[in-house]
Amino acid sequence: MTQVFYAASALAVVAAFLTVTRSNALHAVLYLVLALFALAIDFLVLGAPFIAALEIIVYAGAIVVVILFVIMMVAGGAASGEQERRWLPPRAWIVPSLLAGALAVLTIGSLAAGGGQAITATTIGPREVGAVLFTTYLIGVELASVLLLAGLVGAYYLGARD
Amino acid sequence: MAIVPTSHVLIVSALLVCIGAFGVLLRRNLLFMLLSLEVMLNGAALAFIGASARWQQPDGQIFVMFIMAMAAAEVAVGLALFLQIYRQLSTLDADALDVMRG
Amino acid sequence: MPISMMIAAPLAGAVLLALSAGRADKKVAGVVACAALLVSWVAAMRASLPLFLDAFPGTAAATSNIALERTAGGAAFVSEHLYTWFAVDRLSVDLAFKLDALAALMVLVVTGVGFLIHLYAAAYMADDPDYTRFFCYMNLFVAAMLTLVLADNLVVLYLGWEGVGVCSYLLIGFWYRDPANGAAARKAFIVTRVGDAALMIAMLLIAVELGTLQLDEIAARAVDSWPLGGVTATTVAALLLIAALGKSAQIPLQVWLPDAMAGPTPVSALLHAATMVTAGVYLIARTHELFLLAPAVLGTLATLGGLTAFLAACSALFQNDIKRVLAYSTISQIGYMFAALGVAGFGAAMFHFLTHAFFKALLFLSAGNVVHCIHETDIRRMGGLRRSRALPGTAAVAAVGAASLAALPIITSGFYSKDAILWATLQPPFVRPGLLLLLLVTAALTSLYAFRWYFMVFSGPAGPATEQKIHRPRDLMLYPLVALAAGSLLVGFLEMPETLGGYQAVSEFLHPVFAAAEQRYGLGAGSVFGTIEEIHRAEITLQAVSAVIALLGLMLAYHWYVIRPPWKERIARSPMGTSIAKIVAAGWGADAMYEIVFIAPYRALARWLHHEPVDDAIDLLTGSVRLSHYLLVLTQSGRIRTYAAGIVAGVTLILLSWLWS
Numbered sequence: 069m070t071q072v073f074y075a076a077s078a079l080a081v082v083a084a085f086l087t088v089t090r091s092n093a094l095h096a097v098l099y100l101v102l103a104l105f106a107l108a109i110d111f112l113v114l115g116a117p118f119i120a121a122l123e124i125i126v127y128a129g130a131i132v133v134v135i136l137f138v139i140m141m142v143a144g145g146a147a148s149g150e151q152e153r154r155w156l157p158p159r160a161w162i163v164p165s166l167l168a169g170a171l172a173v174l175t176i177g178s179l180a181a182g183g184g185q186a187i188t189a190t191t192i193g194p195r196e197v198g199a200v201l202f203t204t205y206l207i208g209v210e211l212a213s214v215l216l217l218a219g220l221v222g223a224y225y226l227g228a229r230d
Numbered sequence: 231m232a233i234v235p236t237s238h239v240l241i242v243s244a245l246l247v248c249i250g251a252f253g254v255l256l257r258r259n260l261l262f263m264l265l266s267l268e269v270m271l272n273g274a275a276l277a278f279i280g281a282s283a284r285w286q287q288p289d290g291q292i293f294v295m296f297i298m299a300m301a302a303a304e305v306a307v308g309l310a311l312f313l314q315i316y317r318q319l320s321t322l323d324a325d326a327l328d329v330m331r332g
Numbered sequence: 333m334p335i336s337m338m339i340a341a342p343l344a345g346a347v348l349l350a351l352s353a354g355r356a357d358k359k360v361a362g363v364v365a366c367a368a369l370l371v372s373w374v375a376a377m378r379a380s381l382p383l384f385l386d387a388f389p390g391t392a393a394a395t396s397n398i399a400l401e402r403t404a405g406g407a408a409f410v411s412e413h414l415y416t417w418f419a420v421d422r423l424s425v426d427l428a429f430k431l432d433a434l435a436a437l438m439v440l441v442v443t444g445v446g447f448l449i450h451l452y453a454a455a456y457m458a459d460d461p462d463y464t465r466f467f468c469y470m471n472l473f474v475a476a477m478l479t480l481v482l483a484d485n486l487v488v489l490y491l492g493w494e495g496v497g498v499c500s501y502l503l504i505g506f507w508y509r510d511p512a513n514g515a516a517a518r519k520a521f522i523v524t525r526v527g528d529a530a531l532m533i534a535m536l537l538i539a540v541e542l543g544t545l546q547l548d549e550i551a552a553r554a555v556d557s558w559p560l561g562g563v564t565a566t567t568v569a570a571l572l573l574i575a576a577l578g579k580s581a582q583i584p585l586q587v588w589l590p591d592a593m594a595g596p597t598p599v600s601a602l603l604h605a606a607t608m609v610t611a612g613v614y615l616i617a618r619t620h621e622l623f624l625l626a627p628a629v630l631g632t633l634a635t636l637g638g639l640t641a642f643l644a645a646c647s648a649l650f651q652n653d654i655k656r657v658l659a660y661s662t663i664s665q666i667g668y669m670f671a672a673l674g675v676a677g678f679g680a681a682m683f684h685f686l687t688h689a690f691f692k693a694l695l696f697l698s699a700g701n702v703v704h705c706i707h708e709t710d711i712r713r714m715g716g717l718r719r720s721r722a723l724p725g726t727a728a729v730a731a732v733g734a735a736s737l738a739a740l741p742i743i744t745s746g747f748y749s750k751d752a753i754l755w756a757t758l759q760p761p762f763v764r765p766g767l768l769l770l771l772l773v774t775a776a777l778t779s780l781y782a783f784r785w786y787f788m789v790f791s792g793p794a795g796p797a798t799e800q801k802i803h804r805p806r807d808l809m810l811y812p813l814v815a816l817a818a819g820s821l822l823v824g825f826l827e828m829p830e831t832l833g834g835y836q837a838v839s840e841f842l843h844p845v846f847a848a849a850e851q852r853y854g855l856g857a858g859s860v861f862g863t864i865e866e867i868h869r870a871e872i873t874l875q876a877v878s879a880v881i882a883l884l885g886l887m888l889a890y891h892w893y894v895i896r897p898p899w900k901e902r903i904a905r906s907p908m909g910t911s912i913a914k915i916v917a918a919g920w921g922a923d924a925m926y927e928i929v930f931i932a933p934y935r936a937l938a939r940w941l942h943h944e945p946v947d948d949a950i951d952l953l954t955g956s957v958r959l960s961h962y963l964l965v966l967t968q969s970g971r972i973r974t975y976a977a978g979i980v981a982g983v984t985l986i987l988l989s990w991l992w993s
Contacts, residue, residue: 069233070233070234073233073234074234077242080242080246081242081245081246081249084246084249084250084269084272085249087253087265087266087269088249088250088252088253088256088257088262088265088266088269089253089256093259093261093262096262096265097265100265100268100269103269103272104272107272107275107276110242110276110279111276111279113233113234114233114239114279114280114282114283115282115283116279116282116283116290116291116294118291119275119279119291119294119295122294122295122298123275123298126298126302127268127272127298127301130302131268131301131302131305132268134305134306134309135261135264135265135305135309137309138261138309138312138313139261141313142261142312142313142316142322151259152259152262155257155258155259155323156256156257156258160256161256163255163977164252164255164256164977165252167251167252167255167977167980167981167984168248168249168251168252168255168980169248170984171248171251171980171983171984171987172244172245172248174984174987174988174991175244175247175248175987176241176244176245178987178991179237179240179241179244180237180241184235184236184237184240184284185235185236185284186232186233186234186235186236187232187233187234187235187236187239187280187283187284188232188233188286189232189233190283190286192282192283192286192287192288192291196288197288197291197292199288200287200288200289200292201288201292201295205292208292208296212295212296212299212300215299215300215303216299216302216303218303219302219303219304219306219307220303220306222306222307222310223306223307223309223310224310225310226307226310226311226313226314227309227310227313227314229317251980254973254976255973255976255977255980258973263972324971324972324973325971325973327970327971327972328969328970328971329970330968330970331968331969331970331971332965332968332970
């Protein structure tokens with residue numbers, strides 16, 4: 069289990085890095101899907117099968133698909149790849165690397181110090197999740213549905229052709 | 231049976247967040263910024279799952295569900311905005327949106 | 333309640349008149365303003381009643397239900413705390429008022445004489461189109477002056493100090509359409525500003541060193557912690573002295589008062605004779621403990637007072653404008669008060685303030701009557717107005733005023749107050765016979781110029797301005813003068829010297845305020861003269877000398893300015909005579925000195941630099957703000973990526989600072 073976790077994590081990290089650095093939009097999306105799958109494996113290892121399933125179904129299956137639709141409507145063709153490469157000259161990498169690198173060094177540096185208690189392999193299945201979700205976090209559920217409604221209406225209105 | 235120390239999970243999560251931030255700062259195309267944003271969100275989700283596993287409670291998973299719901303709504307509205315921007319400016323260059331300068 | 337009522341009434345009057353925006357009927361405006369002052373005066377009497385009863389028990393059957401508090405030294409006072417502005421650490425600054433004997437004296441004079449002058453001005457300014465504005469400013473001035481006098485701490489005092497300065501500026505430049513009046517107003521404001529800056533610095537020093545700004549606590553803590561003659565005490569006292577010099581127009585800051593005569597005559601009477609210019613005297617009397625801790629400053633104070641008295645009296649002798657004579661006379665008389673303060677004769681100084689308020693206001697208002705009726709201000713063109721049909725009443729009251737100024741013996745109040753000051757210069761521990769001599773010479777000059785003024789205006793052969801048809805002054809322009817004349821004659825009997833009965837109401841009333849200091853430094857204890865008989869003999873000698881001097885001045889003035897012997901005319905018209913007269917009349921070249929030392933070099937510097945240095949210094953401030961604006965605008969690029977980078981950088985910095993601590 070431990071090795072599975074580290075392997076999946078490494079895969080996720082590499083795939084994420086490739087996502088943000090590709091010039092072709094479709095390639096980037098596919099790498100994102102790969103990263104999401106790797107993360108789903110991570111979730112499984114950490115004892116959250118329900119969320120793992122949701123990750124694949126909702127994230128990789130719905131959100132990424134929507135992004136794909138828009139990519140195909142907007143950025144189709146090899147021309148967009150050319151433009152992307154033009155927008156990524158070497159000197160554009162300096163400041164982001166510095167800032168993100170500083171952030172990474174700080175967080176990982178402070179985390180590496182304390183080991184923290186080890187996680188044991190217990191699974192928290194959908195039954196427990198559902199029990200807490202619809203009792204303690206009921207209002208969150210309602211608010212999330214309102215949020216989705218707002219997103220729906222907003223997307224419809226903003227995307228309409230005038 | 232112990233699988234992995236909590237700090238390692240958090241380190242992976244931090245890495246994902248930093249890569250996502252790196253992507254947001256690096257890319258000029260709005261769509262790629264959105265993809266980087268999704269990477270960051272997933273990094274945060276991993277941290278929540280790790281915490282949920284460490285404390286043996288489902289609350290972290292519930293939070294991840296909310297994160298996903300929020301991400302869905304955000305992506306929907308964001309993409310609709312991108313469509314409008316593309317229709318008006320014929321480009322998805324983030325630097326073209328500087329009307330609020332000064 | 334009565335204390336704030338004193339200030340609230342004229343303040344409300346000013347606000348009402350200001351809000352009416354000049355649309356109010358003139359009669360209404362006059363009634364509002366005078367009524368406000370009347371209310372203030374009644375409130376002052378009500379508030380001072382318990383203090384009188386405390387100082388003179390058993391003299392009146394009246395009782396008062398106002399509670400009296402006492403300071404550590406036993407002085408009774410009434411206090412009112414309105415609002416705590418802020419309280420930081422040990423320092424608390426409140427809007428609070430305190431009425432003790434010293435304040436009561438001043439407040440009664442300000443409101444009483446102020447009320448009479450308002451009545452006069454209601455008739456004097458009746459033809460002026462800016463009537464409402466005038467009374468708005470006058471009421472505002474009285475409110476500010478009362479704030480100054482009733483202040484419990486230096487901050488409220490400074491508020492009143494600045495307030496009277498502003499009102500002085502507004503009132504001197506009342507007829508603003510003539511730029512000369514504006515220049516005179518600016519001159520007054522700028523010269524007194526030097527004093528104001530000194531007062532501010534003194535305030536800050538006191539706050540830092542003593543940790544309080546309340547006047548009674550300042551005295552107590554300074555006496556405890558500052559050594560006699562130490563650096564801090566001397567610095568603070570010197571700064572307070574400069575502040576008083578500015579406001580009271582003493583050397584070297586006296587140049588503004590003669591030019592301030594550009595304002596209407598009621599203004600000259602109220603501000604520049606009776607009340608505002610005595611604010612310096614009040615300040616020194618209030619902070620007398622600090623001055624007593626710095627004997628060097630006290631000595632300087634006396635010297636400056638005496639010197640100013642003498643030099644200003646000389647200048648008054650050669651003035652030809654009816655009001656400028658009185659302006660220099662005011663400078664000279666306040667010099668007397670300063671000299672008295674400098675020898676720790678606090679009671680004498682305040683008594684002279686009381687009498688001076690009466691006779692100087694009287695003189696100014698009489699001058700106002702003359703100017704109002706014959707539209708002429710040069711006294712060389714006047715004469716014989718006493719015999720005219722319009723001005724005999726004015727001549728009579730003016731005679732009383734001039735007599736009181738000259739300190740004619742026995743009957744005038746000026747005699748007793750001036751005698752008190754002269755006697756104080758011989759009291760231990762500050763015995764200054766040289767100062768006494770200077771003040772006696774000045775007294776001779778005072779009598780001389782006072783009667784010169786009277787004779788050249790009202791007596792002698794009629795001048796060119798008198799020939800024309802003169803209309804009578806209105807009734808309201810005479811009755812207040814009669815009241816002031818009565819005061820000039822009767823107030824003197826409140827403080828008689830030992831040899832003439834010894835009924836010293838004013839000193840007794842003010843005694844508790846200065847009691848602590850008197851006890852600590854042995855003021856007025858003992859005498860240089862030995863036995864009681866020798867002291868009395870010395871006192872009578874002094875009184876006889878000053879009486880003779882006053883009468884001598886009267887006779888000389890009559891001889892020189894009514895009879896006008898030819899040898900005197902020849903000297904006056906000779907080249908040396910005229911040039912001496914011109915220099916002395918111009919205040920011994922004070923204006924010229926300021927021009928040479930300060931104004932001309934600055935102008936030359938500005939011309940050389942092609943830029944005004946002070947302007948540039950202020951532009952530096954605005955320029956730096958503008959520069960920082962341009963720098964900050966660069967961060968508003970409008971680009972998402974820049975803002976995102978800013979967020980990430982911010983998070984990184986926060987993490988860094990959190991991890992580091």
